[in-house]
Amino acid sequence: MAISRNNLLAAALIAPLFAVVVASFIVPLAVTLWTAIGNPEVRETLPRTTAALRGWNGEGLPSEAAFAAVAAELAQAHEAQAIGQLSRRLNFEEAGLRALLLKTARAKDRLSAPYRDALVALDPRWGETSLWQILARNTAALTPLYLLRSLDLSLTPDGKIVAAPADEAIFLALFARTFVISFWVTILCVLIGYPVAYTLSTLSTRWANIGMALVLVPFWTSILVRTTAWFILLQREGPVNALLLGLGVVDAPITMIFTRFAVYIAMVHVLLPFVVLPLYSVMKGINPAYLRAAASLGAPPWKRFIRVYLPLTMPGVAAGGLMVFMLAVGFYITPVLVGGPEDQMVSYFIAFFTNQTINWGMAAALACLLLAMTAILVVVARLIVPGFRLGGVSA
Amino acid sequence: MHDPIVTFERVTKSYDGRTLVVEALDLTLARGEFLTLLGPSGSGKTTTLMMLAGFEDPTSGTITLDGKRLNHVPAHRRGIGMVFQNYALFPHMTVAENLVFPLEMHGVPKAEIEPKVKRALDMVRLPQLRDRKPGQLSGGQQQRVAVARALVYGPKLVLMDEPLGALDKQLREELQLEIKHLHDELGVTIVYVTHDQSEALTMSDRIAVFHQGRVQQLATPADLYERPANAFVASFIGENNRFDGTLVGRDGANCRVRLPDGSEIAATIEADLAPGAAVAVSIRPERVAVGAQAQRDNRFVGDLREVIYLGDHCKLRLAVAGNESFVVKVAAGDAATTLDRGSALAVAWDAAACRALPPLA
Numbered sequence: 001m002a003i004s005r006n007n008l009l010a011a012a013l014i015a016p017l018f019a020v021v022v023a024s025f026i027v028p029l030a031v032t033l034w035t036a037i038g039n040p041e042v043r044e045t046l047p048r049t050t051a052a053l054r055g056w057n058g059e060g061l062p063s064e065a066a067f068a069a070v071a072a073e074l075a076q077a078h079e080a081q082a083i084g085q086l087s088r089r090l091n092f093e094e095a096g097l098r099a100l101l102l103k104t105a106r107a108k109d110r111l112s113a114p115y116r117d118a119l120v121a122l123d124p125r126w127g128e129t130s131l132w133q134i135l136a137r138n139t140a141a142l143t144p145l146y147l148l149r150s151l152d153l154s155l156t157p158d159g160k161i162v163a164a165p166a167d168e169a170i171f172l173a174l175f176a177r178t179f180v181i182s183f184w185v186t187i188l189c190v191l192i193g194y195p196v197a198y199t200l201s202t203l204s205t206r207w208a209n210i211g212m213a214l215v216l217v218p219f220w221t222s223i224l225v226r227t228t229a230w231f232i233l234l235q236r237e238g239p240v241n242a243l244l245l246g247l248g249v250v251d252a253p254i255t256m257i258f259t260r261f262a263v264y265i266a267m268v269h270v271l272l273p274f275v276v277l278p279l280y281s282v283m284k285g286i287n288p289a290y291l292r293a294a295a296s297l298g299a300p301p302w303k304r305f306i307r308v309y310l311p312l313t314m315p316g317v318a319a320g321g322l323m324v325f326m327l328a329v330g331f332y333i334t335p336v337l338v339g340g341p342e343d344q345m346v347s348y349f350i351a352f353f354t355n356q357t358i359n360w361g362m363a364a365a366l367a368c369l370l371l372a373m374t375a376i377l378v379v380v381a382r383l384i385v386p387g388f389r390l391g392g393v394s395a
Numbered sequence: 396m397h398d399p400i401v402t403f404e405r406v407t408k409s410y411d412g413r414t415l416v417v418e419a420l421d422l423t424l425a426r427g428e429f430l431t432l433l434g435p436s437g438s439g440k441t442t443t444l445m446m447l448a449g450f451e452d453p454t455s456g457t458i459t460l461d462g463k464r465l466n467h468v469p470a471h472r473r474g475i476g477m478v479f480q481n482y483a484l485f486p487h488m489t490v491a492e493n494l495v496f497p498l499e500m501h502g503v504p505k506a507e508i509e510p511k512v513k514r515a516l517d518m519v520r521l522p523q524l525r526d527r528k529p530g531q532l533s534g535g536q537q538q539r540v541a542v543a544r545a546l547v548y549g550p551k552l553v554l555m556d557e558p559l560g561a562l563d564k565q566l567r568e569e570l571q572l573e574i575k576h577l578h579d580e581l582g583v584t585i586v587y588v589t590h591d592q593s594e595a596l597t598m599s600d601r602i603a604v605f606h607q608g609r610v611q612q613l614a615t616p617a618d619l620y621e622r623p624a625n626a627f628v629a630s631f632i633g634e635n636n637r638f639d640g641t642l643v644g645r646d647g648a649n650c651r652v653r654l655p656d657g658s659e660i661a662a663t664i665e666a667d668l669a670p671g672a673a674v675a676v677s678i679r680p681e682r683v684a685v686g687a688q689a690q691r692d693n694r695f696v697g698d699l700r701e702v703i704y705l706g707d708h709c710k711l712r713l714a715v716a717g718n719e720s721f722v723v724k725v726a727a728g729d730a731a732t733t734l735d736r737g738s739a740l741a742v743a744w745d746a747a748a749c750r751a752l753p754p755l756a
Contacts, residue, residue, distance in 0.1 A: 298500035
């Protein structure tokens, strides 16, 4: 009795947390995944066509009923202003289908039975098996097309997976670029952050607080402000070039803005605190007796570092590096502002598909693949990097 | 000293340039001896050890090891083993890896490493734990491994900085004897720092008592106890009853001390003090006789305040001649232990058992 009341109380106490986790994490993730594979357009806009195509074997042309249904439903969709979504969706399957669908919808009054002949007369494409194969395929509730396109693959009308045409095959290179940039940003952050954190950890409390404030002030500044600052600094006529010219280091201004170099500088600057903070806390927790012990056992300074200090600080390197990598993988505004077209990362295309082409399926597919690839990389890193623990401090 | 291994000559250490943590220290360490630096916290004993280990530099003065000046020789080139208070075993290495570390650092050939590790683990009786991580060991096991690690590459000198401080009493006493036996077997020179006087008495060949940055006395355990150089040493080593008074008469080693209440005590004296000097008289609790028939050189009647039962013996606390906590040790069955509080009780002791000491050197 008392136990069940306690259990109820415990459940009630964690319920808000549970609700927040579900609402802010599990639901969006599920919706995103669903958006990446969901395929509602044909089913919802053309229900009778969907029914009529159910019996078709995919060879030759479907029955007259299917032609009649598609002609009527396209016209209805046009009146209900629902044809935009459908035509956009099918145009994504094959370029040019949007025009065909709109043309057919507008031709409603000129069409009469038998519809097969009428439609083929309107546009010979209605007489092609491949068009009907595409329609039939998209009567299914789920589609692999977004995920396939995100991996530079495509589907033929009869359902074979093939390599996407070269001008559309940009996504594998995009993922590779995203991970390469994130990898080097992580390496640079660790290389720069490690000595910073070490220095801070050896200072007296007073100076450590001042140093920590210097690390944190940029951290408290909006990422947009920091990136914009680099945007200004790295201009052709900007202060950095002015300084270099003034010092006589260079004869002509160097192009820095809209380069990979600018992306690295700005991203490292933005992400540095995320590696300094966990490293600092790990370094603070290392008993100086370990290093004294190593010295008394005959280890010169660099061996004390390699054999004792570095392994003991690895949990901090792993936690900080992981955090930087995860954040870098999702970076958007910094590459957009200071990078060139060849420096854009996955997030840029997620935004592009969300805002420009309203192709939520592609945006969701890219997001899901990015998440999956990052997860795989982290698992692999855990397996091959010694002392690597997910954000934790090992004993 | 016929074969010194370490000497401190006029070694002074100050962190801020004003307060001296260690003041003009002269100390010579014989090869193979077990020397304990004993003192309360802040007395300079640990700083002395750290200067010898190479983790602190003396402000002035010279430290030599085997006749070579150690100033500016970094810790890792001194070849001195060290055991730390909190063991300082590398947590990311197994027990065996911890022992391999100093061997590798000293360039021991690969083929000799494994036998040495095995011997060291056998020495501290932990061969079965070689593949454990330090976090999986008990405090006593960790400390044994730390001792093995400090000894495994065969240093001539091993320093121990309160190595047993974190252990419970029983384990501490067990390990005290183990370390002492290792010292006897290996013939290694050990400098041991502790604030625990019974630990120092158990283990040491000689003890240096530190107070306020100075060595108050350097002597064998028996000499420290029987012939303390001053009142600080007398009170720090063992239990002690103290009377502050003035030296009023002296005849060689015999003297008389007048207490503030006017009574006088007959005592022995070694210090170079003339009548009129302030002295502290020290009497060990076990050297005092109690009861009406007790007849000695000094006899007082005290006021019984408390009887403390300790199993094999009892302690009586009395007020005697202005000293409100005069302690006497008696056998558990002694008649005096049955007396009520407030009873008058005679106490007596010989002049030979009580020493007039300089209050502090």
